[in-house]
Amino acid sequence: MKTISTLIKLQFRAGVRLISRDKTLGKTIGKWILISLVALVLMAGFIAIYYMLATQFTVIEAGIDLTVEFLTFSIVGFMAIQTIFLIPMLIKVLDINNDREILLKFPISSKQIFISKIIVVYCFELLFALAILAPILIAYGIAINAAWWFYLIIPLFILFVPVFPFFLAIMAFFPVLKVTLWIKNKSSLTTLSYLLLLIAAVVLYMLMVQSFVKDVAYGGLGAMLHDNADTIIRVATFLYPAKAFARLTYGTVVAGFINFGIIMALTIVLLAIAIFIANIKYKGLYMKEHGMISSFKSKGDYKGNNATRAAIVKDCRNIFRSSNYTFQFLLVVTIIPLLIFFSNRIANYAMYQSLHSTLGGIAMGSLAHGISFEISVFITIVLVPLAASFAASNISREGYNIYHTKLIPVAYRKQLFIKTAIVFIPIFVAILIGSLLSMINHSISYGEDPLSGLAGSEVVMLLFIAAFLTIGYISLGTYFDIRKPLCSQIGAGELTKPTGHANFIILLGVAIGIGFGSLGMLSAFAQEIEFGLSTDAFRWILLAFSFVFGAVFTITLFVDGPRRYNQIEQ
Amino acid sequence: MAILKVQNLYKVYQNAKYISARNISFEVKEGEIFGFLGINGAGKSTTIKCITGIIPFNSGVIEICGHDIKKNPFDAKANFGFVPDNHAVYDKLTGSEYISYIASLYKMEKEDYKERFDYLVKRFNLVNAINNQIMSYSHGMKQRISIISALIYKPKLWILDEPMVGLDPQSILDVKNYMREYAANGDSVIFSSHNLDTVEKLCDRALIIHGGTVIALIDLKEYRQKGIDLEKEFMRLTKEASDKFDKIRADLLKEEEDLAKAIGKRKAGKAMQRKIQKEVLQEIAELE
Numbered sequence: 001m002k003t004i005s006t007l008i009k010l011q012f013r014a015g016v017r018l019i020s021r022d023k024t025l026g027k028t029i030g031k032w033i034l035i036s037l038v039a040l041v042l043m044a045g046f047i048a049i050y051y052m053l054a055t056q057f058t059v060i061e062a063g064i065d066l067t068v069e070f071l072t073f074s075i076v077g078f079m080a081i082q083t084i085f086l087i088p089m090l091i092k093v094l095d096i097n098n099d100r101e102i103l104l105k106f107p108i109s110s111k112q113i114f115i116s117k118i119i120v121v122y123c124f125e126l127l128f129a130l131a132i133l134a135p136i137l138i139a140y141g142i143a144i145n146a147a148w149w150f151y152l153i154i155p156l157f158i159l160f161v162p163v164f165p166f167f168l169a170i171m172a173f174f175p176v177l178k179v180t181l182w183i184k185n186k187s188s189l190t191t192l193s194y195l196l197l198l199i200a201a202v203v204l205y206m207l208m209v210q211s212f213v214k215d216v217a218y219g220g221l222g223a224m225l226h227d228n229a230d231t232i233i234r235v236a237t238f239l240y241p242a243k244a245f246a247r248l249t250y251g252t253v254v255a256g257f258i259n260f261g262i263i264m265a266l267t268i269v270l271l272a273i274a275i276f277i278a279n280i281k282y283k284g285l286y287m288k289e290h291g292m293i294s295s296f297k298s299k300g301d302y303k304g305n306n307a308t309r310a311a312i313v314k315d316c317r318n319i320f321r322s323s324n325y326t327f328q329f330l331l332v333v334t335i336i337p338l339l340i341f342f343s344n345r346i347a348n349y350a351m352y353q354s355l356h357s358t359l360g361g362i363a364m365g366s367l368a369h370g371i372s373f374e375i376s377v378f379i380t381i382v383l384v385p386l387a388a389s390f391a392a393s394n395i396s397r398e399g400y401n402i403y404h405t406k407l408i409p410v411a412y413r414k415q416l417f418i419k420t421a422i423v424f425i426p427i428f429v430a431i432l433i434g435s436l437l438s439m440i441n442h443s444i445s446y447g448e449d450p451l452s453g454l455a456g457s458e459v460v461m462l463l464f465i466a467a468f469l470t471i472g473y474i475s476l477g478t479y480f481d482i483r484k485p486l487c488s489q490i491g492a493g494e495l496t497k498p499t500g501h502a503n504f505i506i507l508l509g510v511a512i513g514i515g516f517g518s519l520g521m522l523s524a525f526a527q528e529i530e531f532g533l534s535t536d537a538f539r540w541i542l543l544a545f546s547f548v549f550g551a552v553f554t555i556t557l558f559v560d561g562p563r564r565y566n567q568i569e570q
Numbered sequence: 571m572a573i574l575k576v577q578n579l580y581k582v583y584q585n586a587k588y589i590s591a592r593n594i595s596f597e598v599k600e601g602e603i604f605g606f607l608g609i610n611g612a613g614k615s616t617t618i619k620c621i622t623g624i625i626p627f628n629s630g631v632i633e634i635c636g637h638d639i640k641k642n643p644f645d646a647k648a649n650f651g652f653v654p655d656n657h658a659v660y661d662k663l664t665g666s667e668y669i670s671y672i673a674s675l676y677k678m679e680k681e682d683y684k685e686r687f688d689y690l691v692k693r694f695n696l697v698n699a700i701n702n703q704i705m706s707y708s709h710g711m712k713q714r715i716s717i718i719s720a721l722i723y724k725p726k727l728w729i730l731d732e733p734m735v736g737l738d739p740q741s742i743l744d745v746k747n748y749m750r751e752y753a754a755n756g757d758s759v760i761f762s763s764h765n766l767d768t769v770e771k772l773c774d775r776a777l778i779i780h781g782g783t784v785i786a787l788i789d790l791k792e793y794r795q796k797g798i799d800l801e802k803e804f805m806r807l808t809k810e811a812s813d814k815f816d817k818i819r820a821d822l823l824k825e826e827e828d829l830a831k832a833i834g835k836r837k838a839g840k841a842m843q844r845k846i847q848k849e850v851l852q853e854i855a856e857l858e
Contacts, residue, residue, distance in 0.1 A: 297701045300667030302683045303674065310674030314660065314667075321662040400658035406624045407652055408675045409644040569583055569625045 003108055007116035038507065043131075047139045050074075054143035067144055069232050071246035072239050074140065075157075078133055079165045079242065082125065086169035087176050089124065093117050094173070114279055118170075125162040133158060150249050157245060160263055164241055167270040170278045195330055202335050206342040241266050307410050311418045318397075319422070329390040333426045336383050340434030343379045376438060376458075377542065378517025380431060380466045385473050385509020387430070391423040392477030392501035395568070396486040402570055412562035416482075420474050420557070431466045435459040465543055468550035469512070475553035477505045482561055487570040516542055572633075573727050573758040574598040574621065574650075578857055579630035581613075581620055581782075582850050587822065587842045589850060590616040591627070592782045593857070598727070598760050603753050605769035605776030605790070606762035609808055613782035614762040615655060618731050621760075622652050629854040635726050648676060651720030655731040655762075657712040661705040665696060665715050668704060669722055676723035683722070690718045694744060709736040717745065721752075728752055730761035734768060746772055770800040778804060780811035781818075 054070060094117055137157060141150050237243065244259040244266075303309070319330070394416075398405060405415055439459045480501040520538060574597065581591035591613050598604045608614045620627040623639045623646070632639045637646035660668055666687075673683050691700050694714040699707065704715060713736060720728060728749070734742050749759045749772060763769050769776050770790060778786040786807050793800060822842065829838035 297703070298664045298667060299701045300664055300670045302670040302678075302680055302687070304680060305674055305677035307675045307677065310671050314663065314671045317667065318660060318662050400654075400656050401660055403619075403622075403624045403652075403654055403658065404660075407622055407647060408672075409647040410675060411644075566626050567584075 003112050004116045004119075007108070007113060008119055034507075039131075043135060047135050050136060051139045051143050054140050066232060068243070068246045068249075071140060071249065072242045073232075074136060075161060075242035075245050076239050078129075078136065079161065079168075081132075082128060082162060082165035083168045083172070085128070086121070086125065086165055087172055090121060090169055090173045091177055093121050111279055115275075118166075118275070118278070122162070122166060125166060126158065129158045129162050133161060146249065153249070156260075160267055161245060163267045163271060167274045170274040173278070195327075195334060198331060199334055199338070202338055206338060206346075210342060210346050307408075308414065308418065311410065311415065312422065315418065315422050329387060329423075330426075332383070332387040332390075333430045336380075336387065336427070336430035337434030337437060339383060340376060340379055340431070341437040344376055344438050374517060374520030376435070376462055377465060377520055378513055380434070380462060381469055381516060382510055382513035384427060384431070384466055384470050385506050385513075387427045388423065388470050388473035388509070389477055389502035389505040391420060391474040392481050392505050393486075393499050394419045394423070394478045395481040395565075396490055396499060398485075399487055399490040402485070402487040402568065406566075406568075412565040413558055416478065416557060416561050416565070420471075420478055423474050424470055427470050428463075428467055431463060431470075435462050461539060461543060465546045468543075468546035469509075471550040472546070472553045473505050473509060475550070475557040476508075477501055479553065479557045479561055479564075480504070482557075482564045482568065485568055485570060487568075571600050572597040573600055573602075573635055574604075574760060575631070575633040576617070576621065577631040578854075579617065579620060579632065580628040580850055580854055581616055581625070582628055582846055583616075585843060587826070587839065587846055588782070588819065589846060590782045591620065592850075593853070594630070594779065594782075594784055596777050596784070596787060598758050600758060601753050601756045602758050602775065603749055603773045604758065604760040605773035606760060606779070607764075607766070607769060607776050607804060608762075608779045610764075612779050614779060615731055616782070617779070618652075618729060618760075618762060622650065622729060623647060628850055629857075648723075649725055650727040650729055651723070651725040653713070653716050653720045653728075653730040653733055655735065657709065657716050657736070659704050659712055659716055659719070661707075661712075662703065664703050665691075665700040665707070665718075668715060669700075669719055672719045673722050678723050682724075686722055686724065690721055693748065694718055695741075710738055710741050713737055714741065717748075726757050728757065728759045730759070732763060733761050734763065734765055742768075766801045766804055770794075776800075778807055780808055781815035783811070785811045 094114070134154060137154050138151070140146070241263055244262045247255060247259045303313075395402070405412075436459065439456060481499070484501075486499060520542070576597070577595050579591050579594040580589070582589050594613075594617055596604075606614050606618070616625070619625045620630075621632055621634075621639070623643055632646075634646040635649040637649065639646040660671075663671065669687060669691075670683070673687075678686075691697055694717060696711065696714055696718065699711060704712065707715065713733070717730075717733075720730075733745055737745065746768070749761075753759055770793070773790050776788045776790055777784060778788065786803075788800070788803070790800070792798075793803075826838050826842045829841055832838075833841070
């Protein structure tokens with residue numbers, strides 16, 4: 001037991017470092033305040049939407065009560081999200097390569113290591129549940145006017161709901177780990193196949209959302225729920241244990257105790273199964289060497305003396321053969337056009353409900369058409385920094401190989417150009433495809449559908465705005481990275497998560513996106529009431545800002561960047 | 571003719587509280603094997619990184635085949651090949667992809683490349699693994715691919731930082747033999763090492779540095795003729811330097827501690843950094 005508690009302490013010390021070594025206390029507090037503020041804003045938005053949905057589900061026409069079902073689906077949703085987050089976390093924490101060689105030296109069994117590691121994971125799960133599930137339940141309680149004791153049993157939810165994602169994640173962990181190890185360092189073709197599978201999943205998900213929004217738009221949420229109430233109730237009946245949790249809050253005291261008994265019994269059985277299977281499997285994994293799990297052969301023929309081409313090919317190979325952070329970049333880039341296209345369609349459907357209504361004398365249909373461009377701009381410029389932030393590790397990703405870039409007889413400016421172009425070109429192509437899809441959408445008749453899409457001139461404008469902003473984000477991210485690269489921290493390994501600079505670029509991008517998106521929609525509204533700024537004028541202002549933003553940071557990177565690059569001492 | 575010329579080299583790292591290279595000067599001649607000796611932290615790797623242009627330096631002149639690394643970096647870089655101490659290579663690439671990438675950067679002709687590639691791969695015994703991904707290579711194989719990449723474009727100067735670390739006896743012998751062959755063709759080799767025996771047997775001359783300062787430039791041919799033991803001489807010289815250097819460091823530490831009591835640890839550290847930078851600037855000014 002003492003060994004396990006020592007291992008748990010070690011895990012926390014190694015994994016949770018609230019104050020970075022290279023940061024002052026002030027900077028750390030500032031960082032955490034910023035993170036908390038962003039999280040609070042996001043959470044507040046999410047809870048507001050959840051509250052509105054809860055009131056819709058729970059106050060329908062007489063004879064239909066979906067209160068329990070709504071909570072059941074909420075818990076299922078939470079469990080699904082937690083399971084998805086848990087699998088990579090388990091892979092990271094249980095990773096046998098990380099500490100295998102260190103721990104094998106000590107008189108500790110694989111069972112002790114496993115138990116200590118899963119306790120740490122469960123602690124993080126509880127924190128996750130506290131941060132997400134507790135506000136959801138409180139919002140639900142307010143929406144249904146719950147009795148006082150409902151709030152008292154919320155800790156029970158926090159404690160027991162995570163058991164089920166935990167069970168599912170442990171069961172999924174071993175096959176996922178096998179696939180991950182198989183994918184790792186395989187050829188570009190394998191990575192692309194993996195990517196295509198994920199894209200197919202995204203398309204499927206977006207089609208489902210679109211279908212839901214369309215149903216709601218054509219009939220309203222109330223009518224949709226009314227028509228499908230039987231199906232919803234029937235489906236929810238099978239969603240145990242979420243249904244048992246929901247029923248804890250509803251019905252008689254006896255029913256409550258029965259459901260609690262079901263939850264407890266399920267918890268004990270599932271935990272026992274999970275630990276039993278995982279312990280056996282983990283022991284097998286633990287004792288096996290995974291260092292050289294896979295590599296492939298390829299004959300690198302000499303293609304001639306074009307240094308630029310060689311550098312581009314090398315960087316692309318490095319990106320395509322990575323299963324870590326670079327893969328995330330590829331994923332974001334490939335889903336950009338899909339999200340632009342689907343979001344545009346979904347937003348249009350969402351506005352259909354109020355298409356023929358008026359707001360303060362304004363025809364909503366006209367407004368809906370007017371802000372189609374602004375929606376595309378908003379979606380694009382919020383997504384772009386997610387992909388462009390990859391440039392904020394352009395230099396750090398070299399790790400120990402940074403010396404190569406300094407040795408070769410290729411100018412730093414040229415190297416920076418290649419590195420930024422490799423990030424820019426896929427993003428630009430993604431935006432181009434997304435815009436063209438929206439334009440095609442615009443030109444096709446959908447009968448009664450209110451789809452407006454984008455006109456040709458709007459596509460061109462969107463492309464320029466997005467391109468200038470992308471160049472700006474990429475240049476700024478790369479410049480930050482040159483000033484403070486993390487090459488020595490990354491060493492011979494691979495970058496696995498966004499750096500601080502990348503997070504800054506994402507935050508900046510989201511702020512600009514929200515700013516422009518909301519201002520754009522306001523300008524469309526202002527045009528309708530013939531007041532102030534016209535939509536056209538706003539679009540030109542947006543274009544001018546993007547141009548200046550892109551130009552300033554590009555000039556900064558290519559003028560001052562080479563000098564700073566030369567000063568890197570890692 | 572000097573293939574490598576280092577003159578009055580000064581280097582202080584941005585956040586350092588001591589000087590990593592202080593007024594280092596030496597030359598490496600055509601066809602010479604030159605050793606670079608010193609204990610850990612003596613400044614060997616820093617000097618090599620300055621020579622190769624990997625890190626900037628505060629003052630001094632470094633010329634490779636007559637090309638100034640600061641003023642004319644591309645011509646200077648085209649004339650040397652470098653093997654680092656950490657064997658860092660792009661391990662997602664296969665061996666042949668990596669070598670062809672390097673050859674493209676140095677603008678090799680296709681015919682030359684084919685001939686040279688086949689020769690070096692055979693010479694360094696990587697024929698069976700050359701098309702495998704580098705991440706599957708052992709430590710020694712990574713070192714060998716790093717050596718091939720440094721030699722593929724026939725540089726005039728071959729620079730190696732701790733080249734024998736991690737190599738098996740056969741590979742060490744191969745590298746030593748190739749160094750001799752390389753120098754016999756009129757090209758030059760400079761390498762740093764902790765292995766005094768290797769340096770004694772292989773090098774024509776050697777430089778010993780300690781605390782970033784040159785403490786001796788030794789003619790090893792003369793040593794061999796007179797039967798002087800390099801190991802004993804190295805120990806004597808570094809001991810003398812250590813006594814002096816340790817005292818300087820202790821004084822600096824004491825000064826920082828006193829300062830920390832007065833103005834705080836962080837500010838004291840910064841003040842010491844500024845002091846060292848100022849000291850170096852003064853020395854450079856005096857030299858000029």
